[in-house]
Amino acid sequence: MSSTLLIKNGHIIDPANGIDEVANLWVKDGKVAVIGAYDGQADEEIDADGKIVCPGLIDMHVHLREPGQEWKEDIESGSRAAVAGGVTSICCMPNTGPHIDHAGIARQIIERARQVNLCNVHPIGAVTKNLDGKELTEMRELTRAGCVAFSDDGMPIWHAGVMRKALEYASSFGFMVIQHAEEKELTAGGAINEGWISTQLGVSGMPAAGEDSMIARDIMLARLSDARYHVAHISTKGGVALIRQAQKEGLKVSTEAAPHHFALTEEEVLGYNSDAKMSPPLRTEADRQAVIEGLRDGTIAVIATDHAPHHEDDKRCGLSCAAFGIVGLETMLPVSLDLVRGGVLTMSEMIAKMTCNPARLLNLDAGTLSVGAEADITIFDADAKWTVDREKMVSKGKNTPWHGKEMTGRVTHTVKAGRLVFAEGEVRG
């Protein structure tokens, strides 16, 4: 049976197709059918007057914790948090238990995500077995099982020889290696950024040089093999400068920034707040400004959350011992809208960093409102105000640094393949 959905009078922004206009959007049988005037009767209507209608958001850096740590998050709760945040496609990192280091686990995750049936879940395969940085996984097998990139995220690919092989091999079939850039010899034992705040608090720090030196080495390796290299969650001024230079040289190097790294600084940890502890850590104002400049000039093509849910027990044990990571899916959009309000990005540029840009890097068939495309659509009110309440988060993880903070901008509807999966503050299905 055929079904139609009409999204009426919304401000449609589709960066991939250069669309930026108030119009009607018709969805037929789960696909984008028409943008513009069209007379007809729809089975379902959404009034999007005064709202923005864009391709469903893509978050290419998420920790779903399943299999292995389902008390922190699972594929279902993570998918629910995603659609509550307007996200219709997520890439999940392999630091699960077991790790996504063989095809069977990747297939299981995809199968479970299909059962949950809320958003697309694309696994990222491990670079090395057990994420221990020594022996490469069966990378080709992982891509055949549905993995869209490779990373040992949580851990760096430390050995230069292993990294070189991974870059060469992944690139030979067009995939990129995503590096958690951290020189552990410099960061071991650290909990927050190294600087005057770590000194004042008496907490061990992680110097920016730990991130910069790994990125510098990797760029040399990417140059050596003309490989596709992507830096996860970039946080330092030096790192952004290195990536910018490598791109000028024509290397196939890209990066992403997480909302916390362009919105917050290390001052968040002054009250020993472990919900502001993550890896890489919140840095200085100069680093934050450099990340913002990188987003502005295009060096940083993608906004990705690094959604890293943890249980209370892993967080409420003091700054030094608390787990690294914060949740991000449900606050990604309003925090990023500050870039638009601050004149850093146009609305279309911001949306591109969460839709067509990650889709291009990962070869995903998503992130556009092209006629005939799967109707994954996010509708939001850019001016709606709401207050973050950790207890009301859809994610199992309540570890947000924004608890009690007012946000401007709220997702009102999320549509997945033509089906309303989030509306009126409720996840459906």
Ligand SMILES: NC(=O)N[C@@H](CC(=O)O)C(=O)O
């Ligand atoms: N970002 C974090 O602080 N934590 C991540 C690991 C990671 O992204 O490196 C996690 O898995 O908890």
Ligand SMILES: [Zn+2]
């Ligand atoms: Zn990481």
Ligand SMILES: [Zn+2]
């Ligand atoms: Zn991560």
